[in-house]
Amino acid sequence: MSFKVRGQRVAIIGGGEEALNKVRLIAKTTAQVVIVSRQIEADFSGFAVEVHERRFVPSDLDGVVLVFVAEQGADAELAKATARARNIPLNVVDVPAECDFYTPSIVDRAPLTVAISTEGDAPVLARLVRARIEAMLPPGFGKMAGLAGGLRKRVESLIHTGPARRRFYEALVSSPQVEAAVAASPIAGRFAAEVLLEQHQTAGASAGIVWLIGAGPGSEDLLTLRAQRLLQQADVIVHDQLVPDVVVQMGRRDAEQISVGKAKGHHSFSQAQINTLIVRLAGEGKKVARLKSGDPMVFGRAGEEISALRKAGIQYQIVPGVSAALAAAADTATPVTLRKVSSGFIMATAHGADDSDLTHWAALAQAGLTLALYMGKSIASEVARRLVAHGASPSTPVGIVVNAGRPQMTTYSGNLSSLIAWDDILADGPAIIFVGEAVAAGDWSNAAQLAAQNFKVA
CATH class of the missing domain: 3.30.950.10 (Tetrapyrrole methylase, C-terminal domain)
Structure with missing residues (x-):
């Protein structure tokens, strides 16, 4: 659940590092934050909060909708008792058994928010999961979400079936052209989205794209964040023999996987056949991940594939990798x-x-x-x-x-x-x-x- 705190008061009892961590979290909202502690040790000067360096009194919770207790001692016990007596939701930092609610790890791509919680059992694990999700969502993804929301009524008026609208939105949020335009300005983003919308009306289906992705030398943790994200979006993964299976499996579970198996002395696909394959797949409106070992531009014959894609009028994007x-x-x-x-x-x-x-x-x-x-x-x-x-x-x-x-x-x-x-x-x-x-x-x-x-x- 998400708790509505807009314009509401949130109290933090404590003046140390743990209290500062909670302030960093709550400062992302429009809540009014009040901090009470006999000893203020952390630097709260960068936040719009009320700071009271004194003992806690029950009236500090007047009008408060959430309470965080981030210290120990008599004041902390009084604050907990007061919150419970008034039925104010309480979070006692690092004491899950005393919490009425937990603060999850947040992936913030406003207006998109992803929360990861282990109900207080393993906050370090939650942070690790958060890091993986951060890798999947580009920094500008929130702007893309805002753009999609702004287009909603117009898309509904122009595209009348649910599956067709879904295909458009998938194309919108995965388009490198729209992503770059949104990063430049809202006006440029809207224009790029309108162009894409017009293409969908004309073609009746999403335009295909080929991502030439560097898989790195073989270890999955050397894959770039962008490569990891695009593998999750691909409909088809066309990969060389030197790309380990563990990297290929980082793609969507339902993505088609095609090995073009080029190894010394054995080419199951010629380069010309690979060129024809990726052009055909993208021409069918599919998002194609052309996965190459190392970096695609270093001994990866990417130049020949790019030439074929240009000739066919297929969109493409280069994703660098760690060369061997x-x-x-x-x-x-x-x-x-x-x-x-x-x-x-x-x-x-x-x-x-x-x-x-x-x-x-x-x-x-x-x-x-x-x-x-x-x-x-x-x-x-x-x-x-x-x-x-x-x-x-x-x-x-x-x-x-x-x-x-x-x-x-x-x-x-x-x-x-x-x-x-x-x-x-x-x-x-x-x-x-x-x-x-x-x-x-x-x-x-x-x-x-x-x-x-x-x-x-x-």
């Missing part, structure tokens, strides 16, 4: 740019690299830049040999991270010379190969050694 090289740098505390050592960071694919690429990379490594080579695990020794042949120093530090950002992450350390001599097999999974002087500054203390000759672990 950045996850690998974080896993090993490797500063890929380091003052007086490395002034830059190069991401490149080793697969299919020709001599001109290797010559360029060798020169960059010699100049102090850090290389992050993708898709080169099976040819790592050959790449190292060619880098040295094209001028890179054999002693240049090398670090390899397999399954970056995942629980089964494995690391290897050495230098170009030792990698050339390496004849063992790296762990199964995608790998990032770092090459450069800055690599030696990382934490490779638990890394398997590529050979006896290695750089000193910092």
Whole structure:
């Protein structure tokens, strides 16, 4: 339940941090707040409240509709007894058994409010759940709710069936164009909504959209808040093989899931087929999450998919993700740019690299830049040999991270010379190969050694 306190008096007995926490909550309403305590310790100056530094007297509850007791002692006991005698709802902070009501954790997207309560048993759990819901609802969601409310009568007059109105409102609250317009100004938001409404009248159905979403390196807690939110809105999730199932399952339960299974040596879908698929799905009015490992704009062939979507006139949005090289740098505390050592960071694919690429990379490594080579695990020794042949120093530090950002992450350390001599097999999974002087500054203390000759672990 929500308790109506507009213009009403709410009393807080206590002057410490717990009382301040309650003030922060009640200050979101239009209630008149009065604070009574013999010792005012917290700073209430930023809030429009009455503060009385004195003992509590029963008349302090005259005209009060809610009472919070946030301290202990004789005054607290008298306040509790007075509230109960007058049948005023009472909340005793951190004492659930004495409470008539509980204050939930709040997700505030006014006019939309989400409350999470454990009835006082586990407030920390309530805060964790709140954080997850916060991640699902963008900061401007309240403005979208207000916009939808303002359009209600007009939508009812123009769209006459319930299912059609529902489709319109789903399109409204998930439209990136309307969201951006609302953030700019109410007038711009209303205009964008009117355009969308006109499209619905003309087409009779919602327009499809494709979200190209970066799934990160594999751990679900490295997914961005925006990616998580859009997965919950998607009708269809089209995902690559490298995206773990736990990430795919973060989408709506009723969302269709289509694996386009692109792996080395096995492509169940060609890129052209994927392009045709996402265009067709969006053309049917569906919201499509095109889920890619890492970041969609880094070796994700997003450019080809964007081109196909543009040609077909399909709306799209790019959602960045944590690229594997950045996850690998974080896993090993490797500063890929380091003052007086490395002034830059190069991401490149080793697969299919020709001599001109290797010559360029060798020169960059010699100049102090850090290389992050993708898709080169099976040819790592050959790449190292060619880098040295094209001028890179054999002693240049090398670090390899397999399954970056995942629980089964494995690391290897050495230098170009030792990698050339390496004849063992790296762990199964995608790998990032770092090459450069800055690599030696990382934490490779638990890394398997590529050979006896290695750089000193910092």
